[in-house]
Amino acid sequence: MFGELTQQILNGLVMGSYYILIAVGLSIVFGVLSIPHFAHGSVVMVGGYVTFIFVNKLGVPFILAMLISMILCAAFGILLERSAYRPVRNAPPINAFIVALGLVMIIDNLMTSIFGANQVIIKSPFKSTYTIGSAHVTSLRLFMIGACVVLVAALIIFMKYTKLGKAVRATSQNREASLIVGINTNVVTAIVFGLGSAFGAVAGSLIGALFAVYPTMGTFITQKGFAVLILGGLGSIPGAIVGGLIIGLTENLGSMFISSEYKDVFAFLIMIIILIFKPSGLFGGKGK
Amino acid sequence: MLSVKNLSIAYNGVKVVHGIDFKAEKGKVTVLIGANGAGKTSIIRSIMNLIKSESDEILYDGEDIKKTKPNNMSRIGISLCPEGRQLFPDMTVLENLEMGAYARKDKAGIATDLVDILDKFPRLKDRKTQCAGTLSGGEQELLAIARALMGKPKLLILDEPSWGVAPIMVEEVMKMTRHINEEMGVTVLLVEQNANVALRYSDYAYVLDVGEIAIQGTGEALLGDRKVQEIYLGI
Numbered sequence: 267m268f269g270e271l272t273q274q275i276l277n278g279l280v281m282g283s284y285y286i287l288i289a290v291g292l293s294i295v296f297g298v299l300s301i302p303h304f305a306h307g308s309v310v311m312v313g314g315y316v317t318f319i320f321v322n323k324l325g326v327p328f329i330l331a332m333l334i335s336m337i338l339c340a341a342f343g344i345l346l347e348r349s350a351y352r353p354v355r356n357a358p359p360i361n362a363f364i365v366a367l368g369l370v371m372i373i374d375n376l377m378t379s380i381f382g383a384n385q386v387i388i389k390s391p392f393k394s395t396y397t398i399g400s401a402h403v404t405s406l407r408l409f410m411i412g413a414c415v416v417l418v419a420a421l422i423i424f425m426k427y428t429k430l431g432k433a434v435r436a437t438s439q440n441r442e443a444s445l446i447v448g449i450n451t452n453v454v455t456a457i458v459f460g461l462g463s464a465f466g467a468v469a470g471s472l473i474g475a476l477f478a479v480y481p482t483m484g485t486f487i488t489q490k491g492f493a494v495l496i497l498g499g500l501g502s503i504p505g506a507i508v509g510g511l512i513i514g515l516t517e518n519l520g521s522m523f524i525s526s527e528y529k530d531v532f533a534f535l536i537m538i539i540i541l542i543f544k545p546s547g548l549f550g551g552k553g554k
Numbered sequence: 555m556l557s558v559k560n561l562s563i564a565y566n567g568v569k570v571v572h573g574i575d576f577k578a579e580k581g582k583v584t585v586l587i588g589a590n591g592a593g594k595t596s597i598i599r600s601i602m603n604l605i606k607s608e609s610d611e612i613l614y615d616g617e618d619i620k621k622t623k624p625n626n627m628s629r630i631g632i633s634l635c636p637e638g639r640q641l642f643p644d645m646t647v648l649e650n651l652e653m654g655a656y657a658r659k660d661k662a663g664i665a666t667d668l669v670d671i672l673d674k675f676p677r678l679k680d681r682k683t684q685c686a687g688t689l690s691g692g693e694q695e696l697l698a699i700a701r702a703l704m705g706k707p708k709l710l711i712l713d714e715p716s717w718g719v720a721p722i723m724v725e726e727v728m729k730m731t732r733h734i735n736e737e738m739g740v741t742v743l744l745v746e747q748n749a750n751v752a753l754r755y756s757d758y759a760y761v762l763d764v765g766e767i768a769i770q771g772t773g774e775a776l777l778g779d780r781k782v783q784e785i786y787l788g789i
């Protein structure tokens with residue numbers, strides 16, 4: 267029982283890290299543009315496939331492949347914003363919403379026609395297993411947690427202390443004032459899409475090695491990502507971190523104590539319960 | 555310093571500003587006075603290129619700035635302290651001031667200016683690490699002005715600095731404006747509804763009436779003008 271609990275907490279932390287990597291990207295994009303970037307899950311999926319091609323087909327080492335995937339996805343994210351979201355920036359919000367849904371369909375169908383609907387698994391170099399008490403954890407899982415900690419810490423430092431990071435925060439707090447003080451908000455927008463998508467590529471690569479990637483996984487990822495975001499408070503990075511951990515842990519502990527069949531229900535249930543008590547999410551509500 | 559010729563502004567086909575001309579002379583405080591909805595903010599926003607407008611020319615320091623992007627205005631020396639302050643609410647007072655200097659590259663100059671400005675605004679100095687969103691209305695206005703000054707402007711545009719500010723603070727804000735003009739040599743274009751105060755602190759004034767310049771003259775002359783008194787001072 268106790269061993270099982272440690273095991274599930276560890277698994278929860280791993281999944282939590284995965285959700286955090288996805289949600290921080292959604293969060294910074296939402297902060298700056300206030301758009302629901304539903305295609306983010308599809309970017310994560312594409313990131314997984316890029317790593318899959320480089321590792322499984324071209325024999326590139328995993329870490330290097332993941333770095334390539336981060337760069338390509340960053341470019342892909344920036345391209346999506348420029349080509350799809352920017353034209354509707356001054357239109358009513360519903361337009362961005364519909365554009366996002368359209369993007370998901372286009373990307374997912376394109377990937378299905380190229381790679382087929384079946385899932386693929388990325389070959390992982392992290393094979394060793396460690397034992398912590400009576401729980402077992404593979405080095406790949408530890409790497410997921412480590413990657414999340416390092417990347418999110420780097421993001422927080424970037425946002426807090428660098429000039430560009432401050433420009434990102436300023437733009438998300440007041441776009442027009444940012445223009446007035448001389449910030450090129452188009453550059454800021456590209457930065458958040460680039461960073462968010464690169465984080466997504468890490469999530470996609472690691473989940474592809476841990477489980478699998480398949481063309482329609484994006485929708486599911488986006489749903490989870492938004493659950494985390496709403497629970498934590500829209501546009502808040504601490505919210506995305508705490509929200510990701512809560513959902514990762516609830517899913518795994520819920521599976522243990524109740525049933526793994528309802529795993530995905532727990533995430534949304536906890537989200538609804540928290541929203542009842544704090545409608546703007548855990549870290550939300552200061553308003554703009 | 556700034557010269558606007560035949561500026562018209564329309565929203566969705568409805569004209570709100572009808573071909574106005576005005577100037578902000580170098581080294582002076584010029585004020586645009588007008589009631590709610592007269593079109594003051596629209597004029598400022600179109601000078602900054604934040605909205606579309608039509609004009610024959612908008613000259614700043616002899617250069618046409620009709621095509622200058624809003625985020626390049628601070629680089630050529632125009633700082634705006636916008637209507638409603640538009641601070642970065644979740645950033646500290648210090649961070650807001652830093653953002654005001656975003657377009658500048660002279661690190662040493664920014665550091666000295668920050669010290670000077672904090673000395674000029676002791677209320678802000680006491681609240682350096684407080685989030686801007688939690689300041690009082692008057693303090694927020696001071697911060698918005700200070701942030702604009704951090705851009706080291708040649709032309710400072712203030713859009714209704716007395717908005718939402720207690721009467722005693724209004725005088726303080728106006729004195730500060732005059733000080734910025736006289737001591738720092740910054741040309742000021744002030745937009746105000748509060749004609750009584752604005753006229754006392756300005757060199758030249760334009761009175762805007764539903765998108766047209768109705769009266770213009772020196773601040774003193776307009777203070778004594780019967781028509782201005784009737785309409786704007788309610789005497």
Ligand SMILES: Nc1ncnc2c1ncn2[C@@H]1O[C@H](COP(=O)(O)OP(=O)(O)OP(=O)(O)O)[C@@H](O)[C@H]1O
Pocket residue numbers: 565566570588589590591592593594595596597637714747
């Ligand atoms: N974005 C907009 N869309 C449509 N109409 C607008 C818009 N902004 C301003 N207007 C209209 O233009 C007119 C002038 O507005 P403006 O904000 O320039 O006035 P103002 O003189 O600054 O008023 P106030 O003293 O209340 O700030 C008003 O009738 C206003 O309703």
Ligand SMILES: [Mg+2]
Pocket residue numbers: 594595596637714
């Ligand atoms: Mg106005």
